[in-house]
Amino acid sequence: MRNEQVLEQLIRRITGPHEQVAAEAAAHVDILTKPPGSLGKLEELVIRLAGITGQSRPCLERRAVIVMAADHGVVAEGVSAFPAEVTPQMVLNFLAGGAAVNVLARHAGADVLCVDIGVNADLEHPELISRKVRKGTANMAKGPAMTRDEAIQAILVGAEVVASEVDRGTQIFVTGEMGIGNTTASAAVMCALTGISPASAVGRGTGIDDVGLQRKATVVSQALSLNAPHAEDALDVLSKVGGLEIAGLTGVILAAAANGCPVVVDGFISTAAALIARQLAPVSTAYMIASHTSDESGHAALLREMDLKPMLDLNMRLGEGTGGVLSLHLIDAACRILNEMATFASAGVSDGSPQGEVSS
Numbered sequence: 001m002r003n004e005q006v007l008e009q010l011i012r013r014i015t016g017p018h019e020q021v022a023a024e025a026a027a028h029v030d031i032l033t034k035p036p037g038s039l040g041k042l043e044e045l046v047i048r049l050a051g052i053t054g055q056s057r058p059c060l061e062r063r064a065v066i067v068m069a070a071d072h073g074v075v076a077e078g079v080s081a082f083p084a085e086v087t088p089q090m091v092l093n094f095l096a097g098g099a100a101v102n103v104l105a106r107h108a109g110a111d112v113l114c115v116d117i118g119v120n121a122d123l124e125h126p127e128l129i130s131r132k133v134r135k136g137t138a139n140m141a142k143g144p145a146m147t148r149d150e151a152i153q154a155i156l157v158g159a160e161v162v163a164s165e166v167d168r169g170t171q172i173f174v175t176g177e178m179g180i181g182n183t184t185a186s187a188a189v190m191c192a193l194t195g196i197s198p199a200s201a202v203g204r205g206t207g208i209d210d211v212g213l214q215r216k217a218t219v220v221s222q223a224l225s226l227n228a229p230h231a232e233d234a235l236d237v238l239s240k241v242g243g244l245e246i247a248g249l250t251g252v253i254l255a256a257a258a259n260g261c262p263v264v265v266d267g268f269i270s271t272a273a274a275l276i277a278r279q280l281a282p283v284s285t286a287y288m289i290a291s292h293t294s295d296e297s298g299h300a301a302l303l304r305e306m307d308l309k310p311m312l313d314l315n316m317r318l319g320e321g322t323g324g325v326l327s328l329h330l331i332d333a334a335c336r337i338l339n340e341m342a343t344f345a346s347a348g349v350s351d352g353s354p355q356g357e358v359s360s
C-alpha cells in the first residue's frame with residue numbers, strides 16, 4: 001500500500017470519544033461529596049479522559065513521552081541561539097537520562113522514548129529508536145524543507161512508534177521533541193495554516209536577541225513567500241516549511257487518537273504538530289490534552305486558535321515534553337478523584353437537595 005493510503009487509513013480509524021461513557025463519568029462526578037463543579041477543570045479533565053479511553057473509571061498507569069529528534073536546514077540563517085550540533089548531543093543526553101524531560105518523566109513515572117527521525121548525524125545507541133527519514137530538512141528559506149512523501153513517511157514513523165507502545169500496554173502519550181531551529185519551522189507552520197503574521201508567531205526560542213528575532217520573522221516571511229504553501233493542504237505546509245520531528249509528532253497524535261489514547265500536547269512545537277493533525281483529522285482534537293502555555297510568544301495565540309485550554313502556566317519554554325510530563329500529575333489526580341472519592345450516599349452526607357436528605 002502507498003504511504004498516502006496508509007495515512008488515510010489511520011485517519012479513518014479516528015472515530016471520536018465514547019460520549020456515553022463520558023456522560024456516565026459526569027453523572028458519577030456529580031454524586032461525589034463536593035458541591036457540583038467545585039473541582040473545576042479536574043472534573044472536565046476526568047470526564048474527557050473517560051470519553052477518550054472508553055473507561056468509566058480511567059486509570060492511566062502506563063505512560064510514555066515520545067521525544068522526536070530532527071535537524072533543520074534553516075539554522076543556517078542564524079535563527080537559533082544554539083548550534084545544530086546540540087540536537088545529536090541532546091539525543092545522547094536523553095538516552096543517558098540526564099535531560100530535563102528525563103528527570104520530570106521519572107518523577108511522573110513515564111518512559112522516555114527517543115526517536116531519531118531526522119538528526120543530521122550518525123547516531124547509535126541500544127535504546128535509540130532509529131527511524132531517520134533523512135538527515136535534517138533542507139533550508140526552507142531557499143526551497144522546500146522536504147518532499148511530501150518524506151513528510152508522510154515521518155508521520156507514519158510516529159504512528160508506528162505509538163502502535164508498538166500500545167501493544168506493550170501504554171495508555172497515555174506525551175509529545176516531546178528536540179531539534180535546534182524547530183521554533184522557526186513551527187512558527188512558519190502556524191503562519192501558513194492560521195494566517196497569523198510572522199512577527200506575531202516568532203519568539204525567542206533558545207534565547208535569540210532582538211536582532212535575531214527580527215531576522216527570524218524575516219526568514220519565516222521569506223520561506224512562506226518562496227514556497228507558497230497551500231493553507232488548505234496541511235501536508236503541503238508540513239513538507240514545505242515544517243520539520244521531520246513536527247511530522248513525527250503529528251503521527252503520534254493521530255495514532256494515539258486512532259487507538260483511543262489521550263495525548264498530552266507539550267509546548268509550541270508540539271502544538272504546531274497538533275495543528276497539522278487537526279487539519280488532517282478534525283476529530284483528533286477530542287483526544288488532545290493541552291499541558292501548558294509556553295513562554296514562547298505565539299504559543300498562547302496558537303492554543304487559542306486550536307481552542308485548547310492548557311492546565312499549567314509555569315513560564316517554561318523548553319519543549320522536550322517537559323510541560324507534558326508535568327501535567328501527568330494533574331491527570332493522575334483527576335483520575336483518583338473519580339476512582340476514590342466517596343459519594344454522598346456512601347459517606348452519609350446530605351447532598352444539598354431541597355429536602356436536605358441523605359440521598360439513596
Ligand SMILES: Cc1cc2ncn([C@H]3O[C@H](COP(=O)(O)O)[C@@H](O)[C@H]3O)c2cc1C
Nearest residue numbers: 080082177178179180181182183205206319
Ligand atoms: C541545550 C538545549 C536543550 C533543549 N531541549 C529542548 N530545546 C528546545 O530548543 C530548541 C528550539 O529552539 P530554537 O528554535 O531556538 O533552536 C528545540 O530543540 C527545543 O526542543 C533545547 C535547546 C537547547 C539549546
Ligand SMILES: O=C(O)c1cccnc1
Nearest residue numbers: 267268269294317318319
Ligand atoms: O514551547 C516550546 O515547545 C519551546 C519553546 C522554546 C524552545 N523550545 C521549545
